[in-house]
Amino acid sequence: MTPKTFIVVGAITMASLVAAAGAGRPVFHPTEEGGAAVFPGLVDTIDSIARLTIRSPEGSLTIERSGSGWSLKERDGYPVDGAIVRTVIVEMVRAVLLEPKTAKPERHALLDLVAPDDPAVPKGRGRELTVQDTSGTTLAALVIGKHRSDLGGTGGEEEGIYVRRPGENQTWLARTGLFPATKPGGWVNPSVVAIDSARVARVTFRPSDGPSFTVNQPPAPALSDNAPVDEGAVRRVLALLSGVTLDDVRKGNAIPLGAAKPPRVEVSTRDGLVVTLTVHEHDKATWIAVSAQGTGGLKAEADTINDRTGGWLYRIPAHTAATLRTRREDLLRKEADEDAS
Template sequence: MTRRGLLLLGGAAAVAVGGAILLTPDQATPPSPSTSDLAFPGLAQRLAQAAAIEVKRHDGTLQVRRAAPDVWVLPAKADYPVRPERVRELLVGLTELRLTEPRTANPEMLDRLGLDDPTREGATSSLLRILDAQGAAIAELVVGRRRVRTQGNVPETVYVRRPSESQAWLAEGRLPLDGDPNLWIDRDLANIPRDRVRGVTVNRQGEAPLILRRGTDTDAPLAVLEPTTTPELDEISLDEVARGFEFLTFLDVRKAAEIPGERLGEGRFELTDNLRITVTAHKDGETLWGMLSAEGDEEAARLNARWQGWAYQLGQWKEKSFVPRLEDLRKQEASAPAGTAPEAPAVTTPSETPDTPPPAAPQ
C-alpha cells in the first residue's frame, strides 16, 4: 500500500472514532427522573388531608392554612387568601421531587449544602412541613441550597435531607419556598387608566366638599368645580387624582372591622362604563389605610369580590389622590435656586434724598 493510501485510511479511522465518541452517551450525566426514587412515594393521595403548610427558618415561621378545599389563607395577614398557584406549585413539586444522588452524611458538613439546623442563628436552611388537621406531619423536609445548571432543558436541583437524618441528597425538582408572606399574596388591587375617571367628590371630616370634574373632551384634565373660588392649581397634582387607581397595590392588609386610625373621610370616583368607586380613608399616625367598594355592573361585582371585607394599607402619597384637600392641589411657588443670596435692600445715600435740608451749623 502506498504512503498516500495509508494516510487516507488513517484519516477515515480517525473520523470514525470521533463519530463514535460523539454518539456514545455521557456516562457522567445524572440519572433520568424515571430511575430515581421519589422523596415521598404516594404523597399525592395523602395531600387530600393537608390542612397547613409551614416554612420554618431561624428568623421565624410562615404558616399557610387551608380554609376551604381550594382556598388557602395566611394567618399572619388576617387570613388573607394566598395565590392558589403558589400552593399548587409547591405541593406538586413536593410530590414529584426525586432523590438522585446521595451526598454527605457528616453533620459537620451539612452547613456547606445549606442543610444545617434551621433553628440555628444565621442558618440558611428551611424546614418545610405539610400538616394534617391534627398537626401531624404528612411530609417534612429540610431544604438547602439550589444547584444551578446552565444547560437547557435540565431540571432544577436542590439539596435536601429528612429532619431526623443527617444523610444529605441532591434532589431533582422545583420547590419554591418563600418565607416572606408578601410573596404568597397578590398585592395588586386595581389598574384603571386615568382617562376613565370623569369626576371626584371628596368629603373630609369637618371640611367643605371638594368636587372635581373632567370636561366633555376625553383628554380634558380634571378641574375644581367646588369651591368656585380657588388659587392657581397644579396640573400634575390634579392628574395624580385621576391616576389614583393606576397600578394600585397595598402594603399590608387587615379585616375591615379592624381598620386602625382615625377616619379622614371618603373620595367618591365616577368612572366610565357605569363604574363608581368609593375610597374610605383612615390615618394611623403617618400610615394611610383605605377600604374600597364599587357600584355598577359586572366590573363592580368583580372588584367587590376582591375588596369586600378588607382594609388595605396604602402608600402615604395616595392620601393626595383619594382624599385631597384644596391646598394639596395648589400650585407651589417656585423657590429660589439653592445658593442664591437674597437681594439686598436698596440703600439711599444723603445725596440721593431730594429736598433734604443740610444740617444746621453749630452756634
C-alpha cells in the same frame, strides 16, 4: 416510576397544564429519571393534603384547605390563590435529589439549612415546609435553603434548592422550583382593585380635616377653579386605581382604628361606578378599606368588588399611600415650571 405513579403523575400533568394555561403558572414536568424523589410517595397522597405550613425567620404561615379553595390562617382566613398552592404541590412532586452535600451540622448555615427554631443555632435562615392531612398527620416535611438558578437541564428546569429533611444531618442539592413564599403577599392575589385611568372621570379627596377637593379627567379643568396644575401629579391621581396591590391583609376588626373620621378618596368612573377607599394609619403603615357603588349594569361590578373586599383591611405600598395623601397644593404647578413654559 411504577405504572400507578406514572398514571397519577400523568393526571396531575394534565390538570396542571390546564391550570397553568389559565393562570400563567409553570407547567408540571414528571419526575426526571435518574434521581430519587425528594418526597417519595407524596404523589399517592395529594388528595389528602389539607394544610401547608411554612416557618421562616419572618414567622409562620399556614395555608389551609377551605371548602373548595384555600385560605391563610394567620390572616384571618383570607383566600389564598389556588394557582400558587397547585404550583407548590407540583414542584414538590417533581423534585428530585441531584447530589449529596455536607452532612456536618456546623456547615448547614452556609446553605441556609438551619431550621428557624433550631435551639442549637439561633436565627436559623432555613424555610421549613410541612404538609399535613386533615388529621394532622405529616405527609411531607423539608428544610429549604439557598436557591440555585444555574443547573441547566434539557427541559428548561434550571432551578434548584439545597434541602435537608428535618432530623437528618445530610443535605442535598435538589432540582425543583420549590421555594415557598414566607410573606402573606406571596400566597394571595395581590390585586385589590384595578380600574384603568382612561375610565376614570374624577377623584375626590375628603380629608379628615380641611375642605374636600376634586381632580377631574381632561378635557374638564383638573381643578374646579381652573388653577394651573402639574400634569404629572394629576395623571398619578387619575391612575390611582389602575393597580392597587396589597402588602398585607387583615380582617377589619383585627386592627385598632384610631381616627373617628378617617380620610376618604372616592374614584368615580365615566359610566357611574364609584369606588371609595377609606384610609387608616396603623403601626407606621397605611391600610385601606374598599367599597363600591353602582346602579343598573354597574351593580354587578360593584357587588363583585364588595364581595371580595368587604370586611377586610389592606396594607398598601408606600407609593399608593403617598397618592392617597395628596393635598390640593401638591397638584399646583410650581413657579419654576411656569417660568420655564
